[in-house]
Amino acid sequence: MNRREILQTGLAFGTGAALAPHRAFADPINLSFPKDFRWGCATAAYQIEGAVKEDGRGQTNWDVFSHTPGRVANNDTGDVACDSYHRYAEDTELLKALGVNSYRMSIAWSRIFTTGRGKPNQMGIDYYNKVVDGLLSAGIRPYVTMFHWDLPAALPGGWQNRDTAFAFADYAGFMAGKLSDRVHDFMTINELRCFTDIGHLEGRHAPGLKLAPAEVNQVRHHGVLAHGLGVQAIRAHAKAGTAIGIADNATFYVPVIETPEHIAAAKKATREQNAMFLTAVMEGRYIDEYLNQEGANAPKVQAGDMAAIGSPLDFVALNIYAPEWVRADDSPKGYATIPHIASTPRMASPWLVVGPEVAYWGVRMVSELWKPKALYISENGASADDPIVNGRIDDADRVMYLRNYVGQFHRAMAEGYPLKGYFLWSLMDNFEWADGYSKRFGIHYVDFATQKRIPKLSAAWYKEVIRRNQLV
Structure with missing residues (x-):
């Protein structure tokens, strides 16, 4: 009798009764992804490029902010960051070694228009042409984000000034015209809530x-x-066939128990609590719940604004990290959020609550509420402490995080939601905004003194996921 027969009959245990087959002999769960699934990494210009005063780049709000004492941890700045402005070819090799077929990057607006408007800076255009051409030569498809928080400081009034929206559209349309012969996927803006609410x-x-x-x-x-306005400008200036979307970190609500009443509560919360951002973009209006809540503080809207805001998209990209838990209740809203308490598991960043189910529910809720043509995960990743031991960074905690989240994204895809690609945040450690260099999100370790890049255990894991095209 072989081992399988013994396990199935239960004789090995002297029970005389049949046991369920051991898991090893059960039909395996299909954890593969479609052949055309896009696997990539993501970065942002201010976080990796450095070279803030080179080749005509203008000053940004983050240059000003990071140089204001006390604003950023350890008074770190993005002046050098990962020096990717000079090392972009090396970073393309990192991508190539992983086996990714896609890369999400952003353009520094102030490299193109030093003061946000006016005469374009050819040296900035040339730089991004070189980056894009290098990616394409490596067989990597670029996904370009037009704005990832680095606003040209010279724009009067910044985002408080309505005219900044029109300046952005002019810039976005211009760059789409320059790149769309090779770049076929553009994202307008990254994370509306962050540069508006956290900044203002x-x-x-x-x-x-x-x-x-x-x-x-x-x-x-x-x-x-x-x-x-950016969608409209890109559409007007880009080559035919260009796909346009947004990368947003909507607040994603997870039903505390997967039952109809809690699922309905989570869906209602997702729509209402994102009313000023993704809901407005997808519905082309501010919903009554938001306007009634804000009353006299509601935004002043001019003719044509909402039609522009609701411009049709080819895809929606989601930055998914941490969940908000929600339950149904008898309140007028019909739901209540459950706070994150001290025992809630977190990664190295205190805000990064671990809740892999948000990956599934984020995709599902956006799909069911607004039925986008396609979805991408434009960011997902985790900060970890990343100690170097004998020249290695064995970030098993990050691998745990990524494995569980990718598993939930797979569930969403397997259930038929239109998930087309995944961009891991981030290719390498970088300038983590107000946390400076104190928090590391990369799957490649960066020694910021030498700029040496070292693959972490998570890079080996991700490479194997991509090689197999399935969850590992």
Whole structure:
């Protein structure tokens, strides 16, 4: 009798009764992804490029903010960052070694228009042409984000000024015209909530303001208006066949128990709590719940604004990290969020609560609420302590995080939601905004003194996922 027969009959245990087959002999779960699935990594210009005063680049709000004492941990700045402006070819080799077929990058607006508008800077255009051409030569498809928080400092009033939305559209349309013969996928703006609320309500990010509610709502409106005008400008200037979307970190609500009433509560919360951002973009209007809640503080909307904001998209990209848990209740809203308590598991960043189910529910909720043509995960990743031991960085905690989240993304894809690709944040450690260099999100370790890149255990894991095209 072989081992399988013994396990199935139970004789090995002297029970005389048959046991269920051992898991090793059960039909394996299909954890593979479609052949055309896009595997990639993501970065952002200010976080990796450095070279802030080279080749005509203008000053940004993050240059000003990071050089203001006390604003960033350890008074770190992005002046050098990962020096990717000079090392982009080396970083393309990192991507190539992983086996990715895609790369999400952003353009520094102030490299193209030094003051945000006016005469274009050819040296900036040339730089991004070289980056794009290098990626394509390596067989890697670039996905380009037009704005990832680094606003040209010379624009009067910044995001408080409505005209900034139009300046963004001019820049986005211009760059689409320059790149769309080779770049076929553009994202307008990254994470509306971060550069509006964290920058203008909480004051923890550039420009470091704490505005009144009505002023914050107007900044939010200018942000979504910039997105909508940007979509129209890219569509007008890009080559035919260009796909346009947005990369947003909507607040994603997870039903505390997977039952109909809690699922309905999570869906309602997702729509209402993102009313000023993704809901407005996908529906082309501010929903009544938001307007009634804000009252006299609601944003001032001009004719044509909402039509632009609701411009049709070819895809929606989601930055998914941490969940918000929600349950149904008898309140007028019909739901209540459950706070993250001290025992809630987190990664190295205190805000990064570990809740892999958010990967599935984020994709599902956006799909069911707004039925986008396609979805991408434009960011997902984790900070970890990353000690170097005998020349190795065995970040098993990050691998745990990624494995569980990718498993939940697989569930969403397997259930038929239109998930087409995944961009891991991030290719390498970089300038982590107000945390400076104190938090590491990369799957490649960066020694910021020498700029040496060292693959972590997570890079080996991700490489194997890509090689097999399935969850490992």
